[in-house]
Amino acid sequence: MCLILIILGVERLAFYMRERMRWERDLRGFNLQSFQFTYRQIRAVTRNFSASNKLGQGGFGVVYRGTLSDGTVIAVKQLSQTSNQGDREFVNETGLMTAI
Numbered sequence: 624m625c626l627i628l629i630i631l632g633v634e635r636l637a638f639y640m641r642e643r644m645r646w647e648r649d650l651r652g653f654n655l656q657s658f659q660f661t662y663r664q665i666r667a668v669t670r671n672f673s674a675s676n677k678l679g680q681g682g683f684g685v686v687y688r689g690t691l692s693d694g695t696v697i698a699v700k701q702l703s704q705t706s707n708q709g710d711r712e713f714v715n716e717t718g719l720m721t722a723i
Contacts, residue, residue, distance in 0.1 A: 646711070665689070669699050683712075 660668075668689035669676050676688045684702040691697060 665699055668697065672701060 666672065668691055669687040672685075672687055678686045678688050678698060680686070684700050687699045687701065689697045689699045
């Protein structure tokens with residue numbers, strides 16, 4: 624019984640390491656800049672998620688136009704609570720959007 628638990632633990636660790644390496648490899652192709660905003664800042668630049676700033680809607684949520692204080696126009700995605708978007712999909716989408 625103890626041997627089975629050890630084998631399962633080693634297998635789980637190997638799976639985790641493979642997934643982590645795959646994740647890091649996927650990220651190498653993107654030049655992502657990290658921006659951090661508070662929820663208050665996001666509400667301000669989208670005018671409290673105003674309908675007039677709504678750009679579109681998809682399966683993962685609604686996208687709004689926002690304008691930063693320096694005039695930079697950004698897109699803000701408000702994920703729906705029922706969204707099943709995973710980390711990998713989020714990173715892929717973010718990478719595609721920053722390339723535009």
